[in-house]
Amino acid sequence: MSTNIGKYTLRLDKSPSITGSAAIGGKKEAEGPIGKMFDIVNYDALFGQKSWELAESEMQRQAAQKVMDKCSLSPGDIQYLFAGDLLNQIVASHYGLRELGIPFFGLYGACSTMAESLILSSMMIEGGLAKKVMAITSSHFCSAERQFRFPLEYGGQRAPTAQWTATAAGACIIAENSQPPYIKAVTVGCIEDKDIKDLNNMGAAMAPAASTTIKRYFQDTLTGPDNFDLILTGDLAQVGSDLLAELLLREGYDIKKKHADCGLILYDRATQDVEAGGSGCGCAAGVLCSYIIPAIREGKIKDMLFVATGALMSPISVQQGQNIPGIAHLLHLSSTPNPIQQGGNA
Amino acid sequence: METVTNQSYNQMVKKASPPSKSARNIPMAFLVGGAICTLGHALIKFYMSMGVPEETAFPAASITLVFLSALFTGLNIYDKLAKWGGAGTLVPITGFANAITAPALEFKSEGYIMGLGAKMFLIAGPVIVYGIAAGVVYGVILYLFQLY
Numbered sequence: 001m002s003t004n005i006g007k008y009t010l011r012l013d014k015s016p017s018i019t020g021s022a023a024i025g026g027k028k029e030a031e032g033p034i035g036k037m038f039d040i041v042n043y044d045a046l047f048g049q050k051s052w053e054l055a056e057s058e059m060q061r062q063a064a065q066k067v068m069d070k071c072s073l074s075p076g077d078i079q080y081l082f083a084g085d086l087l088n089q090i091v092a093s094h095y096g097l098r099e100l101g102i103p104f105f106g107l108y109g110a111c112s113t114m115a116e117s118l119i120l121s122s123m124m125i126e127g128g129l130a131k132k133v134m135a136i137t138s139s140h141f142c143s144a145e146r147q148f149r150f151p152l153e154y155g156g157q158r159a160p161t162a163q164w165t166a167t168a169a170g171a172c173i174i175a176e177n178s179q180p181p182y183i184k185a186v187t188v189g190c191i192e193d194k195d196i197k198d199l200n201n202m203g204a205a206m207a208p209a210a211s212t213t214i215k216r217y218f219q220d221t222l223t224g225p226d227n228f229d230l231i232l233t234g235d236l237a238q239v240g241s242d243l244l245a246e247l248l249l250r251e252g253y254d255i256k257k258k259h260a261d262c263g264l265i266l267y268d269r270a271t272q273d274v275e276a277g278g279s280g281c282g283c284a285a286g287v288l289c290s291y292i293i294p295a296i297r298e299g300k301i302k303d304m305l306f307v308a309t310g311a312l313m314s315p316i317s318v319q320q321g322q323n324i325p326g327i328a329h330l331l332h333l334s335s336t337p338n339p340i341q342q343g344g345n346a
Numbered sequence: 347m348e349t350v351t352n353q354s355y356n357q358m359v360k361k362a363s364p365p366s367k368s369a370r371n372i373p374m375a376f377l378v379g380g381a382i383c384t385l386g387h388a389l390i391k392f393y394m395s396m397g398v399p400e401e402t403a404f405p406a407a408s409i410t411l412v413f414l415s416a417l418f419t420g421l422n423i424y425d426k427l428a429k430w431g432g433a434g435t436l437v438p439i440t441g442f443a444n445a446i447t448a449p450a451l452e453f454k455s456e457g458y459i460m461g462l463g464a465k466m467f468l469i470a471g472p473v474i475v476y477g478i479a480a481g482v483v484y485g486v487i488l489y490l491f492q493l494y
Binding site: 239 | 349350352353355356358359362363364365366369371419420422424425427428429431432435436444445447448449451452453457468469481
């Protein structure tokens with residue numbers, strides 16, 4: 001069974017496995033550094049649909065179908081579905097996954113949703129409440145722009161701190177301990193508000209939450225950056241990554257050599273015109289499901305922390321002058337499971 | 347626990363955030379905005395050379411610019427021009443046309459009444475409202491001055 005370590009961290013002693021993953025991307029994502037690793041690339045931003053929202057739903061549908069195909073599963077084999085996206089009332093998930101007939105939990109964690117859904121999935125497997133569950137999230141540049149910012153054709157300059165919402169989806173199957181990657185421990189984040197109001201600087205709004213969650217994990221497990229090959233944040237992009245490194249350095253943890261950010265992996269900032277880097281649920285989900293999970297499975301990455309971050313505002317709260325709180329959820333992913341019986345972390 | 351206060355964090359954010367590239371943006375705005383205005387003036391000259399009276403040539407040039415802006419918005423070109431032009435594409439009448447056309451295109455998916463019709467003024471609406479309000483205030487001031 002799971003063991004509480006310290007105040008915030010839960011060690012999953014049975015080490016549930018991520019037995020399959022699938023990633024869907026758009027044109028810009030396909031042109032990026034890891035573009036070739038996506039399972040499906042759609043060069044039509046509308047995905048053959050009538051609206052951007054339906055396009056995002058279609059992307060989730062494709063991600064769910066692809067991961068089931070890769071694992072030779074049918075919807076009947078999956079007991080629960082944890083899903084979310086950025087749209088109001090998470091309609092991309094609701095419409096995209098409605099035909100599967102799998103018991104469904106809708107989540108909103110902004111861009112942290114991939115980690116949130118994986119944590120809940122792994123807890124469910126660890127607790128013996130299910131044999132197989134699916135975690136899935138998405139974001140679409142066009143649907144996010146019109147909801148959070150301006151119409152696509154509106155002529156405006158983006159701030160250098162702004163981020164580019166990824167058109168991508170990722171889906172994972174989580175099952176009982178069988179193969180790497182294993183989920184060894186999780187730390188659920190708290191909502192953190194550092195008085196940031198700038199909608200064009202999400203990395204700054206989320207970095208403190210990432211710093212706190214990572215620090216808590218290190219303190220709870222008596223580990224540090226040296227115990228990991230990689231500390232991968234979700235979508236802090238350049239500004240947020242710099243801030244995270246500085247915040248953790250003040251706490252005594254130098255993560256610079258181990259840290260990478262999905263928002264900086266998904267796109268090439270020099271050529272792809274994404275300003276500070278990528279963002280969105282699909283950014284962390286796409287990078288994790290296309291690039292990271294296979295790398296752990298092949299043993300290229302042994303122990304890593306996946307820390308997806310979310311900015312928890314709405315267009316209305318921002319217009320009303322409210323701060324942008326952030327959140328970060330952490331998973332310790334590994335190529336080896338926790339030792340049976342009382343084992344510490346790597 | 348709280349080693350970094352909100353205030354000191356905001357200082358850190360300011361330091362970590364790159365500023366807008368003014369050295370590039372301002373000259374580009376001057377050039378692109380200037381080019382659009384030159385085009386407008388060329389249109390006025392053109393219409394007048396065609397025998398259009400001056401007081402009609404001015405609005406005709408404006409209408410042509412509005413049409414071109416809406417057309418280029420629809421062709422996905424205006425937003426790309428604006429990325430370089432910045433304020434140069436925003437300030438002339440073409441910027442206003444773009445601000446109306448872009449939401450009209452974007453929100454058509456919610457229908458012609460509550461989508462296109464209602465959301466068309468999403469960006470330009472405040473400009474119209476406060477533009478008219480400022481016009482009224484200016485008119486009142488002008489009226490009062492003329493009384494004395």
